[in-house]
Amino acid sequence: MAEKAFASTADTTDKMVSFTEVGPGLYAYTAQGDPNSGIIVGDDGCMVIDAQATPAMAEDVISRVRTVTDKPIKYVVLSHYHAVRVLGASAYEAQGIIASNATYDLIVERGEQDKASEIGRFPRLFRGENSIPEGLTWPTITFENSMSVFLGKREVKLFHLGAGHTAGDIVAWVPDAQVMFSGDLVEYHSACYCGDAHLREWPETLEEIRAFRPKALVPGRGDALKGEQMVREAIAMTRDFVTSLYGAAELSVARGRNLKQTFAAARDVMDPKFGSFAIYEHCLPFNVSRAFDEASGIDHPVIWTAERDRELWAALQG
Template identity: 30%
Template sequence: MNAQQIADGTWAHLWTPGGWGQTNTGLIVDDGAASMVIDTVWDTGRADAIASENRSLTRRSPVTDVVNTHSDGDHWWGNDTVPSDARIITSAASLHAMKEETPPSGVHLFASLGALAGRLPGPVGATGTYMDRVRGGATFPRTSPRLPNHTFDVTERIDVGTRAVQLRYLGPAHTAGDLIAHVPDVGVVFSGDLLFIGSTPILWHGPLSNWIDALDHLLALDAAVYVPGHGPLCGADEIRAVREYWTWVDDAGRRHFDAGVEYAYAARNMMQSRDFQPYQAWGSPERLVLTMSTLYRLWKGEPAAPPTLLRRARAFADAGALLRTMESR
């Protein structure tokens, strides 16, 4: 594992291809002054390895701040590997969602049971197999990690030594609290999961219009390099492709909803359409059914649902069933 230097004093730890749990993280350094970590990963072995690499890059520049871009565990469950005196920052909405999340021990138990249940036929087996796929062999921390101890509502500038890092809350979208970290002196943006590159994005919270607006904001920054939450480094063309995907999902999904088609069948129909062809090579295309379940809830006028284990289990059952259908063709 090697940190990739993407600009002066700026590194990314990329975990390709960027599937479930394969989270990218970042490091911003003002040599001789201070450093900032962007996100931590949920797998304990990889989190320790990243922390070790970061220590070698920050010997003269202690880590003073850590940013968690949102509440999904694969972006903050490694918080115990950062220096104990570092300030951990996220949006106020993200911290609230983190407190609602199932702890690592609960997810571990569910995934372990899922690995056994995956041998069974029907919905139980589909759910179990998919939950085990989501875990992806990761070893989760035994206890709940450190929560952020500093929050902001919309924007905040953090000075890393003499370098300014502009944090901006652009959610709710993927989750309730999505934020980005813009490093203007080198033209780098850490986007969190507002960008999935080469893999299918997931709408857990919404509204979808907020996500599209967030992509427009990312494009307007005209950065030299964007570090997505999952997948390879990217530029404006890849962001536009994600925007086109969401525009298509919004339009095609709404037509199915208005026609009274159940959301799982809507997802299948959409994936079999010609319009899906530009996205069929993206990883985990079955995630569309997770998004459709969220959109149908919102289109019915219901509030966004918290990320409880029960809700995740139902979503993974839908995705697992769709994946089995795809693989049986």
């Protein structure tokens, strides 16, 4: 069998962008399984949820925003620290970049390594890489558990409900429309990336999201979710992905299997249900590695570097 191309380096096809209204003045920027952004338009300005990977790519988000409003983009919210979400932030010229305290700490701990890792894994998502400013993207406003931001009279509530995709994930909730922007805590017909995840806690965090009973939800990847039924389906699908992965790893570790054997066991469980999902093959080695670690008692995810990425890929997908 031919060796699979590393991560998503062979994925060079541009995706079709959709810009969908999910509530009054609320929009989802989605692109067939590529990272989503969300837009909240208030009385006196806008908020963007997740900035895209480069300023050059963020310009397309800005151009879509300009088709619906000329109000200034006042805030950029980073749902978590991954480079593909944050490095485009400078394009918005926002007065505040908001994230959780935990996300800030993760940027300090592993931001440089993550940047190199992600650019190496998925070059298409870093088009216009030379437009990224030197250094890392830093939040200018952080919070522990929750905060409110007012866009005129419109309130946006930001919550750190618990760990999941990373230790620092936050969601944005718009009470007047009952719409949520979840970042990568919820995906729809896309693989969850779990390389930096807290897999035992993630389902509890999903339950917190479900309790809001959103009328619409913008996931981290996949189509905008309109209607409570579609939202519930996506949350259930995400929970199934996470629990199937961790369950396979936990059983394998209990039986004394090594990482390669655990990878095969996870495939047996995951491939039939999720093999057709966007970025599934890219994510699987990193997902199984993290699940194997967590099931082995390593609670704090090991930092990914460009070198570690390649070594793991060769060991499991080679």
